[in-house]
Amino acid sequence: MNTTELTVKMILDRWYAFIKMTDTLLETLSNEQLEREVAPGKNRGIYLLGHLIAVHDDMIVLLNFGEKLYPELNEPFLKSPDKAVKDIPTTDELKAMWNNQNAFLTPKINSLTANEWFQKHTAVSEEDFAKEPHRNLLNIMITRTNHLSNHLGQMALLKS
Amino acid sequence: MNTTELTVKMILDRWYAFIKMTDTLLETLSNEQLEREVAPGKNRGIYLLGHLIAVHDDMIVLLNFGEKLYPELNEPFLKSPDKAVKDIPTTDELKAMWNNQNAFLTPKINSLTANEWFQKHTAVSEEDFAKEPHRNLLNIMITRTNHLSNHLGQMALLKS
Numbered sequence: 001m002n003t004t005e006l007t008v009k010m011i012l013d014r015w016y017a018f019i020k021m022t023d024t025l026l027e028t029l030s031n032e033q034l035e036r037e038v039a040p041g042k043n044r045g046i047y048l049l050g051h052l053i054a055v056h057d058d059m060i061v062l063l064n065f066g067e068k069l070y071p072e073l074n075e076p077f078l079k080s081p082d083k084a085v086k087d088i089p090t091t092d093e094l095k096a097m098w099n100n101q102n103a104f105l106t107p108k109i110n111s112l113t114a115n116e117w118f119q120k121h122t123a124v125s126e127e128d129f130a131k132e133p134h135r136n137l138l139n140i141m142i143t144r145t146n147h148l149s150n151h152l153g154q155m156a157l158l159k160s
Numbered sequence: 161m162n163t164t165e166l167t168v169k170m171i172l173d174r175w176y177a178f179i180k181m182t183d184t185l186l187e188t189l190s191n192e193q194l195e196r197e198v199a200p201g202k203n204r205g206i207y208l209l210g211h212l213i214a215v216h217d218d219m220i221v222l223l224n225f226g227e228k229l230y231p232e233l234n235e236p237f238l239k240s241p242d243k244a245v246k247d248i249p250t251t252d253e254l255k256a257m258w259n260n261q262n263a264f265l266t267p268k269i270n271s272l273t274a275n276e277w278f279q280k281h282t283a284v285s286e287e288d289f290a291k292e293p294h295r296n297l298l299n300i301m302i303t304r305t306n307h308l309s310n311h312l313g314q315m316a317l318l319k320s
Contacts (some may be wrong), residue, residue: 001293003275004167006294010302013236014303018306038317039200042317093201114163118166138167142171142174143174146309149307149309149313150312150313152313153310153313153315154313154314157314
């Protein structure tokens with residue numbers, strides 16, 4: 001394994017570790033806990049879950065894996081703050097979306113070779129990518145793992 | 161820039177981005193805010209700050225950059241939960257330690273070449289490292305950036 005293959009493995013291992021930690025947390029929390037605010041006046045657990053699904057849906061597009069699975073989450077969980085949109089999926093529906101999305105993403109992520117991770121993501125032009133080669137697929141994984149970690153720390157506060 | 165150099169840059173850029181976000185948050189929060197619990201019954205902001213400094217002090221050792229700057233933080237912020245140890249540094253002292261530690265770490269981090277990041281960290285034996293080459297210096301940066309991101313998400317809840 002060369003250093004490029006090794007680094008891709010290190011980065012993907014972190015993604016999967018945080019997905020698994022989120023799975024475990026979602027199994028640990030009751031729906032009622034997940035529907036609470038993580039701190040007084042702050043986002044609810046279900047908002048953060050919907051937000052993560054919406055952000056990971058964007059990854060599907062950025063990584064050129066296809067179209068969003070749940071474009072209807074864009075408005076309530078990306079464009080709007082918590083509680084601004086009343087009509088959102090139920091907690092059970094969001095949990096099912098989370099699981100379904102990972103079942104979709106995992107084989108796609110695993111299918112790329114180490115070198116393929118250094119291709120440009122879909123939101124950067126060829127011209128910009130020539131100047132900014134860090135705007136590649138692997139960087140999407142790095143930044144979204146940090147994003148997941150950030151919100152998972154907040155959701156973990158819901159544990160009793 | 162080859163893919164190894166590029167990936168090292170991508171990973172270090174994330175570390176610095178989260179250090180900067182933490183700096184900004186620490187400038188934004190008053191001492192009184194930082195001394196509050198991030199959620200009822202959970203860790204205080206100052207505990208999380210002390211915990212981050214203690215974990216980053218461990219990085220100094222793991223990355224072979226020298227000895228811990230603040231070994232006295234190990235007991236109250238790594239081995240003990242919040243509020244178990246009464247005699248901890250003041251909030252201003254912790255903030256100064258945070259800044260001082262980053263002033264120490266930054267040039268050390270910047271001094272390594274891309275290939276040097278793939279050396280083993282100090283807590284793994286040569287024998288284990290031969291079988292598990294991902295236990296390298298770069299992986300310390302990846303995992304600690306995620307750790308920082310995780311707790312920064314919690315500390316950010318202290319903003320009014």
